[in-house]
Amino acid sequence: MPEKITLEKKVLSENDALASNLRKTFDENNIFVINLVSSPGSGKTSLLEKTLAKLDEKFRVALVAGDVQTENDADRIKKAGGTMVRPIVTGGSCHLDARMIKKSIDQFDVTNIDLFIIENVGNLVCPSSYDLGEDMKIVLISTTEGDDKPLKYPGMFRKSSVMVINKIDLLGFSEFELKKVKDNAHQINGSLEIMETSCRTGEGIDVWVNWLQEQVIKKKNNSSKS
């Protein structure tokens, strides 16, 4: 279907142009931006709840939570203490795009944000094609999924900078092997940084939050862009 492919290319190049503008805005304001992606049910919202509870209060965090239909995720994150939180209901679309992010970010004061978190729609395929102007894509995978996910959805793992392995408290309840998932992930993307977390027991959350804070500080201190 060449007509479909041509249009897809056009949609993606329009998205890339918008994302590039967003990135410029984020850089000018020294905002560190992550685009959190995963399957539905890997624990993106749970990780964000834990993250907001642990993040140093001095960081000003804005967050948008993408969902196909409900505002459940945004509501959960607000309850966990998020103040600048907005839902994006895609109304059927399987991914966020730069246009949706632009519309959301226009509702925030960008001079008053240190960390901007984008919780993407739960989907390991489509969001990998849409640049949202982020500094990093962070892919979450849980131990109750298969350890071959990086091989099966290589696009997402190739484009991510960090893989967070969540639900490590459930290791041993399935055939999921930590070594295998790491080997598979590094086979796709040799420079992928890997962390392990459990939102239930709290294991690994400090390591993740400290790492995230370091990135925010680095971006704030990035004098070349300030």
Added chain:
Amino acid sequence: MPEKITLEKKVLSENDALASNLRKTFDENNIFVINLVSSPGSGKTSLLEKTLAKLDEKFRVALVAGDVQTENDADRIKKAGGTMVRPIVTGGSCHLDARMIKKSIDQFDVTNIDLFIIENVGNLVCPSSYDLGEDMKIVLISTTEGDDKPLKYPGMFRKSSVMVINKIDLLGFSEFELKKVKDNAHQINGSLEIMETSCRTGEGIDVWVNWLQEQVIKKKNNSSKS
């Protein structure tokens, strides 16, 4: 983006026409066809491994396993005893479409099949829009995901006839509540049939397999179409 929407409609109506032809072929040959959908990692392949091991040998089963990149799922199912098994590697596409199914089914002898199983790409959004000529969509959800999934991905639950709740051995390891997921599912689709399984302990597999066998027999005995 009206241009995109117009093209999407065209793609979907072409798909519907192809699916309608497929359905005719399946009906003429009294083949019961299921389209198994879920998030990545809910256990579609594990359920199919268990199903093939338990199904009465008198049923002739053909199966196609859709995957974005690997043939892992088809390989696993072949090892579990599937004889007529073919992978469909979508090469980046986030769903199977009727054209792919047509191409696959042409490699089988349709006069020699009782049950045709389509394992879709792991994705709760896009596959809901693509009719594959199936008798039923069956949506799998696991207890390690959120119990609000039916509300968050209503399209898929609305179009499915059965919801299989998998990994019930892991109930209690998260905040997932059986009652909630069932209520949420029935809120979206009041006639959704619900079953519970654990591929690890085997719980509920017999109920599922018996139900499936009944559907196959019903379709075989459907004299109006034979």
